[in-house]
Amino acid sequence: MISAARPLAILSALAEEQAGLVDQLQGAQRVTHAGREFWQGALDGLPVVLALSRIGKVAAATTSAALIERFGVGAIVFTGVAGGVGRNVQVGDVVVGTGYVQHDMDASPLFPRYQIPLTGQTAIGADAALARALVFACVVGLQGVQHAGRAPMVHQGLVASGDRFVNGQEETARIVDTLRLHGHEPLAVEMEGAAVAQVCHDYGLPFAAVRAISDRADDTAHADFPVFVRDVASVYARRIIAEFVRTCQDSQPRL
Template sequence: MKKRTIGIMGAMPEEIEGVVALLSNCVEASMGKRTYFSGQINGIDTVVVFSRWGKVAAATTATTLIHEFKISELMFTGVAGAISDNLKIGDIVLGKRLIQHDMDARPLMKQYEIPLLSQTYFESDSTLLDSAANAINTVFENNSLYAVIGEDELMEFNISQPRLVIGDVASGDQFFSSKEQKHALNTQLPNILCVEMEGAAVAQVCYEYEVPFTIIRTISDTADDKSHIDFPSFIKKISSKYATEIIKNIY
């Protein structure tokens, strides 16, 4: 039986800082212009890394975690822009299925289909999905966010009763910052909850190597004309603390 070692990735340095602080016996290793932090969280071997933005960077990092650090499961934590009108800033989306919205090899194959894999969506591991959902619900039900995030900061983003939603997440090498982009994606893929730049690439690597994965995304913006205004402040004040609290409750 493969030894349990959890890999945790974030696309922004701020998204992993609090998680790195949870590690005991932390050891750093530099590889491929990335720093991998290895240690234990509650006695479980864990490797944490800032992956950088985009599908290629995320896929490279995931592959290194699998080959060099022999991880048995992978968790990606980060932010996303809401595509569904039912989502609000501060809500959390768990990716049940991941799709690359910018994959288009027509007419050789169907739009969104990954060449040679005959896959359009990559599905998360159901056991890890349930574990993450339980942890997130615990954070929300216990109001523990108020203990680590100031009420003024939550009010700044109109976060009062954040909720968990499980469903489809789309990834692509685009930052959504206009209503036109959002509308186009919503028209083509109406079941998509949110959009980001890494999750489906990580999911593809994990699928090919048979490594179970979880994609956890905090809604930081509405994927429209206000995205660039909300994004940097939200990362610093809100999402980095979300990630730490969720991971505390998963372990």
């Protein structure tokens, strides 16, 4: 799942989504590269590189390529927030992506809708072992946590990425309905995952991501998002990543 000889990259778009992790790094070293700050060190003895992708697919792809080329990471895990669009996905839940599609990819009629040109691929799958480890980390790490009076549910499924902050009921319905029309059932929308998945696929590197649901990608998303990111996302990330690191260090075949 994760090579002992190569560090694990932990990636987020915003500082709030990764708050506290740098403080927990053992032997922390800051490296500036490609206009970004990267933090090398260890979490619970596991070699890691922490980085912020910034927002959007191009920025995320640049950061991912830098992690692979400059830092030689052996896998990338993304933790952040997303808008929930699945029927049973509520604010405060978490989604572990099993696949990633770009909802704004449309090179038709040259290529089928949503297909990445010249690849023959539409949805890129997450690494199964990493995704299972993230699910386990969510279930264990969020025990006892409540949001708005309910325990967070852990969902697994398709995540749709695009270079838009989706925050209107009509826009969300249009994106989701069109994806469904082409055989895709998204659970969440965000702005980076599919790009990181594509880079990792190109390099043959394991990738998985977990997203806390900050809003329902509706008309109040712009108000719900910053509050959730500030008050909730960092708590989720610390708990999930701590348990994920323990799971990666554990030799028991429970994944």
